[in-house]
Amino acid sequence: MQTFLQQIINGLSLGAIYALIALGYTMVYGVLRLINFAHGDVYMLGAFAGYFLANALQLDANPSVLWAILVTLGSMAICAGIGILIERLAYRPVRHHSRLSALITAIGVSLFLEYGGQVVFGATPRFFPQMIRSQTYILGGVQITNQNLLIILMAVAVMFGLHFIVHRTKVGKAMRATSYNLSAAKLMGINTDRVIAFTFALGSALAAAGGVMVALAIPRIEPLMGMMTGLKAFVAAVLGGIGNIPGAMLGGMLIGLMETGISATAYSTYRDAVAFGVLILILLFRPAGLLGSSRTEKV
Amino acid sequence: MRPRGKLVATLLTTAVLIGLNRAVEYGVGDFQINPYYARIINLVGINVILAVSLNLINGFAGQFSIGHAGFMAVGGYAATYLTVYHGAQIAALAGTTLTSAVGASVVMVFSLLVGACAAALAGLAVGIPSLRLKGDYLAIVTLGFSEIIRVVILNIPAVGGATGFTDAIPITNFFWIFAMAVLSIVVVRNITTSTFGRALSAIRGDEIAAEAMGVRTTRYKVLAFVVSAAFAGIAGGLSGQLFANPLNPQNLNFVKSIEVIVMIVLGGIGSTTGAVFGATALTILPEALRPIDRQFPGLRMVIYSLVLILLMIFRPQGVFGRREFSLRWLGLGRRGKSGPR
Numbered sequence: 291m292q293t294f295l296q297q298i299i300n301g302l303s304l305g306a307i308y309a310l311i312a313l314g315y316t317m318v319y320g321v322l323r324l325i326n327f328a329h330g331d332v333y334m335l336g337a338f339a340g341y342f343l344a345n346a347l348q349l350d351a352n353p354s355v356l357w358a359i360l361v362t363l364g365s366m367a368i369c370a371g372i373g374i375l376i377e378r379l380a381y382r383p384v385r386h387h388s389r390l391s392a393l394i395t396a397i398g399v400s401l402f403l404e405y406g407g408q409v410v411f412g413a414t415p416r417f418f419p420q421m422i423r424s425q426t427y428i429l430g431g432v433q434i435t436n437q438n439l440l441i442i443l444m445a446v447a448v449m450f451g452l453h454f455i456v457h458r459t460k461v462g463k464a465m466r467a468t469s470y471n472l473s474a475a476k477l478m479g480i481n482t483d484r485v486i487a488f489t490f491a492l493g494s495a496l497a498a499a500g501g502v503m504v505a506l507a508i509p510r511i512e513p514l515m516g517m518m519t520g521l522k523a524f525v526a527a528v529l530g531g532i533g534n535i536p537g538a539m540l541g542g543m544l545i546g547l548m549e550t551g552i553s554a555t556a557y558s559t560y561r562d563a564v565a566f567g568v569l570i571l572i573l574l575f576r577p578a579g580l581l582g583s584s585r586t587e588k589v
Numbered sequence: 590m591r592p593r594g595k596l597v598a599t600l601l602t603t604a605v606l607i608g609l610n611r612a613v614e615y616g617v618g619d620f621q622i623n624p625y626y627a628r629i630i631n632l633v634g635i636n637v638i639l640a641v642s643l644n645l646i647n648g649f650a651g652q653f654s655i656g657h658a659g660f661m662a663v664g665g666y667a668a669t670y671l672t673v674y675h676g677a678q679i680a681a682l683a684g685t686t687l688t689s690a691v692g693a694s695v696v697m698v699f700s701l702l703v704g705a706c707a708a709a710l711a712g713l714a715v716g717i718p719s720l721r722l723k724g725d726y727l728a729i730v731t732l733g734f735s736e737i738i739r740v741v742i743l744n745i746p747a748v749g750g751a752t753g754f755t756d757a758i759p760i761t762n763f764f765w766i767f768a769m770a771v772l773s774i775v776v777v778r779n780i781t782t783s784t785f786g787r788a789l790s791a792i793r794g795d796e797i798a799a800e801a802m803g804v805r806t807t808r809y810k811v812l813a814f815v816v817s818a819a820f821a822g823i824a825g826g827l828s829g830q831l832f833a834n835p836l837n838p839q840n841l842n843f844v845k846s847i848e849v850i851v852m853i854v855l856g857g858i859g860s861t862t863g864a865v866f867g868a869t870a871l872t873i874l875p876e877a878l879r880p881i882d883r884q885f886p887g888l889r890m891v892i893y894s895l896v897l898i899l900l901m902i903f904r905p906q907g908v909f910g911r912r913e914f915s916l917r918w919l920g921l922g923r924r925g926k927s928g929p930r
Binding site: 383384387388389390391393394397398401402405407408413513521528559563570574 | 653655718721722724725726728729730732733734736737740741743744844847850854858885886887888889890891893894895897898901902905
């Protein structure tokens with residue numbers, strides 16, 4: 291029972307990371323119908339931005355929670371800028387080409403960030419400075435580190451924040467309108483270009499937050515770290531129902547739980563296959579995802 | 590082409606390939622081909638097979654698969670497994686040994702057949718369920734399947750697991766690679782000019798309209814997947830049994846699939862000659878860039894990705910578009926026989 295609870299905690303903190311990244315996938319897909327393959331790499335850039343900021347502030351020597359938060363916010367701001375830049379330079383020029391072109395462009399941007407990162411940062415992993423001293427709490431025999439707690443709390447807070455933005459603010463309303471019908475939204479006087487840029491900025495900022503959080507818990511960052519995590523987060527978004535914010539959260543948590551569950555069994559080497567197996571099953575039996583609603587195809 | 594013409598063409602191609610094979614392996618007179626260049630030539634052939642076959646799905650049928658490396662892995666591992674564990678027996682059945690030229694050829698044919706069948710089955714397994722899906726979802730499912738295949742292979746010790754299938758017996762040579770490359774081109778070309786090809790073209794144009802016109806879309810899409818996967822399997826079988834080129838799950842991930850996609854995107858999605866051009870260019874280019882890559886690891890892929898993005902922005906139809914290269918482009922050949930489509 292104790293180990294079971296422990297696995298749940300571990301699964302939730304892994305799942306929270308997937309959820310943070312999945313939120314970005316889901317928002318961009320909701321607005322543009324584009325799988326932003328580069329999103330996982332923005333998460334990587336977020337971790338690196340945090341790394342350089344924290345090192346510049348020498349937080350390894352004098353850790354503090356306040357500065358850790360500021361570093362996270364800084365990294366989020368940098369990645370929001372990168373997200374806007376990616377959209378402006380790569381995706382906007384191909385928006386009116388076929389969807390295939392957009393997908394290939396997204397793959398191209400992803401590879402560019404991954405291997406560009408390798409050229410700039412080097413392929414060897416770096417160690418993320420410990421901005422917050424690790425502490426382990428024991429609750430009823432279950433261990434939880436303060437970093438994992440932070441990750442889970444932050445993911446939940448972000449989801450509520452996002453839900454608020456999308457459903458209670460003006461820009462959120464514009465996002466929903468754009469997502470529903472881009473050209474109609476444009477006709478109603480919504481500056482869709484700005485809405486799309488905002489969506490990218492928001493999604494990228496969340497990915498950056500995820501990157502810094504992961505780096506706090508697992509302080510080993512490298513340019514290709516976003517490849518697998520990004521793909522799995524995308525799976526999480528599809529699992530929950532792409533375009534659906536609580537769905538991304540749910541999907542992320544489920545994938546995290548399943549992965550830690552498998553890791554604990556004798557089939558731990560199949561860990562990376564689990565997410566994809568789930569993806570295939572979900573697409574076959576419920577293509578709209580767990581919380582998504584299916585749209586009928588218009589001819 | 591009349592039946593006799595086909596026979597003559599086949600024999601002629603075989604003879605030319607055998608001659609070239611001797612030239613590549615033993616040189617002409619005093620002139621020896623640098624083994625490094627010979628290797629690149631062989632890799633060009635393998636990539637041509639991969640690109641031409643993927644073009645059937647991504648180009649002519651208008652679907653989008655990012656799982657070609659998975660089919661390549663299935664076929665490659667099946668073929669190599671056959672040679673390593675049963676090759677000697679098969680050669681003995683033919684009354685010869687694996688080390689003789691005849692024995693190696695017999696085993697090669699068998700292993701490629703097995704590899705093609707295994708990959709075709711995988712194509713069927715992927716094709717039937719996932720072809721209910723469209724566009725992005727299909728792409729992501731093919732990617733998922735190929736990742737699953739990779740993880741499964743990693744967990745089979747008999748084929749080397751994570752260290753790669755290093756027990757492979759190098760029986761691939763120039764002749765087999767280019768014979769298969771020619772075969773893939775001929776098969777794909779014949780498909781595209783047949784009813785099957787017309788159906789694929791209709792599906793590419795508008796799937797719903799095609800269905801309304803009575804084209805059995807699912808059937809044709811699955812068939813395209815099966816044929817394409819079979820050739821990817823052959824490419825895998827050739828690649829895995831090439832000298833000092835063991836199959837390794839690390840190299841058969843989705844980056845490999847994307848490399849093949851870049852080849853057809855560069856050449857022109859839906860053009861076979863374009864795919865050949867793309868495969869050739871993108872096999873030679875990275876080799877030419879190798880000195881740079883050694884200095885800055887990863888730069889090769891950066892250039893790849895930039896090419897991809899810039900192509901999509903400025904020339905999404907690729908260098909050739911959907912047209913096929915013909916001698917008329919050079920102002921040669923007969924006029925008015927068959928114009929570019």
